[in-house]
Amino acid sequence: MHTTALVLFSGGQDSTVCLAQALCKYERVETIGFDYRQRHSVELQARLVVLDELSTQFPKWAPRLGPDHVIDLAVLGQISDTSLTRDMAFAYENTGLPNTFVPGRNLLFLTLAAALAYRRGLQVLVTGVCETDFSGYPDCRDDTMKAMQLALSLGLDKRLLIDTPLMWIDKAATWQLADDIGGQPLVDLIVEHTHTCYLGDREHRHDWGYGCGNCPACELRSGGWVRYRGENA
Numbered sequence: 523m524h525t526t527a528l529v530l531f532s533g534g535q536d537s538t539v540c541l542a543q544a545l546c547k548y549e550r551v552e553t554i555g556f557d558y559r560q561r562h563s564v565e566l567q568a569r570l571v572v573l574d575e576l577s578t579q580f581p582k583w584a585p586r587l588g589p590d591h592v593i594d595l596a597v598l599g600q601i602s603d604t605s606l607t608r609d610m611a612f613a614y615e616n617t618g619l620p621n622t623f624v625p626g627r628n629l630l631f632l633t634l635a636a637a638l639a640y641r642r643g644l645q646v647l648v649t650g651v652c653e654t655d656f657s658g659y660p661d662c663r664d665d666t667m668k669a670m671q672l673a674l675s676l677g678l679d680k681r682l683l684i685d686t687p688l689m690w691i692d693k694a695a696t697w698q699l700a701d702d703i704g705g706q707p708l709v710d711l712i713v714e715h716t717h718t719c720y721l722g723d724r725e726h727r728h729d730w731g732y733g734c735g736n737c738p739a740c741e742l743r744s745g746g747w748v749r750y751r752g753e754n755a
Contacts, residue, residue: 533569536650693746
């Protein structure tokens with residue numbers, strides 16, 4: 523039986539929902555974030571606020587929430603010529619993928635998370651990747667996660683589980699999952715404190731939270747909010 527987990531936690535909507543679910547599911551939960559010199563580096567500050575709010579607003583989870591780890595991945599920003607790491611407009615490449623795709627990002631995140639989990643004695647890696655309502659990133663797909671789980675377990679000679687709670691649900695269902703886990707307080711926490719916008723916009727407040735409203739991340743989040751609210755009207 524799995525009792526411990528390491529959540530890949532960016533401070534965004536998806537990873538916050540995953541963290542909340544993990545705190546309901548596992549006895550000990552730690553978090554890991556990555557500074558890869560992303561344009562929306564405001565998420566690194568947002569994640570600390572979210573962690574504090576989760577402990578304060580949901581005291582039953584506080585004893586389960588262990589240390590937070592932040593890994594400096596400047597090298598990823600150095601080798602990534604994308605709109606998440608460079609000052610360039612959002613666009614689609616010849617491959618059909620948006621230029622927000624950072625090649626190897628999730629593969630590297632999982633590898634480093636697995637190394638930390640090995641050292642910390644944690645059994646499960648929890649990540650908010652999804653291939654239902656996403657931008658087409660190949661490193662978010664279920665097949666990729668299954669392959670990584672096998673490779674990491676073999677490479678570490680230790681069975682690791684990669685848990686992907688959002689893999690088969692869309693953004694409306696992600697909002698609903700937050701509601702199911704923590705009710706309106708968790709939904710409000712996500713709206714007010716998490717950060718998803720690729721431009722790092724914390725000036726414009728919408729019903730669904732802060733963001734520019736136009737980048738791919740904002741469009742997914744706002745569209746999911748509208749459907750979620752419509753289904754609960």
